[in-house]
Amino acid sequence: MSLFRSLVFTSVLVGLIAGTAVTLAQFLGTTPLILAAEVFETGGADEGHSHDAGAATEGHDQASTAAATTAEADDHHHDPEAWAPADGFERNAYTFAANVLTAIGFALVINGLMQISGKESDWRHGLIWGLCGFVVFMLAPGFGLHPELPGTPAAPLFERQVWWIGTAAATAAGLGLLFFQRKPWAAALAIVLIALPHIIGAPVPPEGEHALAPEAMSHRFVVVATMTSLFFWALLGALSGYFRRRFEA
């Protein structure tokens, strides 16, 4: 099997397993909190949030019609005309698909990087890569922009996306230097790279706005989302290390 095909094959397999597992974990952990927060966001079941509009109807055609008819009352900045999956099975199915796709994407990244690093792989080696992924894609960005429930005030989306991506890139570069350059200057530069995004600071939400959901609920969401992500990355890394070695032969 060519190397690229074996990397893709490993990543798809790992992504399917890790994406399924994390969907189950989210179904029990984060999704109930998101749904509960949306009730605060819409301020009651009769107002038209595009996600909740489907609750009273069946099928997303009716849901989008319902969302469109209540568009006037909706000050949420989603485009109410836009398609959204209906609550219940359809919404969970799309969450599942998004999780599997994301997991395949992350698996392609760490399998490719493990390949480039050239060390032989096993599940423990993969687990360390997975934990680095957790630090790069969850802990470091989440330190400045913690996982948010719907209805949490926030800075403009684009600024946050830029800071998020910059933080993940700087942290990844820092960890790469720490692991692969055994020189004092590299370690010093690594610390600077990891600290820099937080010294610059994440974009802050506009003053005077408050989260709609209770603070205890937001805090719970941060903890649950972070732990779910730890589980996801540990699984993704360990499985990648394990399968990559098996398919290499």
Next chain:
Amino acid sequence: MSATTITSSASSSASRFAPALLSVFFGLLIVGFTGFSPMEAAHNAAHDARHANAFPCH
């Protein structure tokens, strides 16, 4: 003997580098789409996954 080993390992590492880099690139492309695509339908479909993965949302 050792020279041949070094040459062959160098050429094999070069031929292994490109597919591995391609894999990283495709992976980032996929994550970029599921986590950052501004398309409203893509956002709504991946909404709960985005929140749970702490991608900036809304």
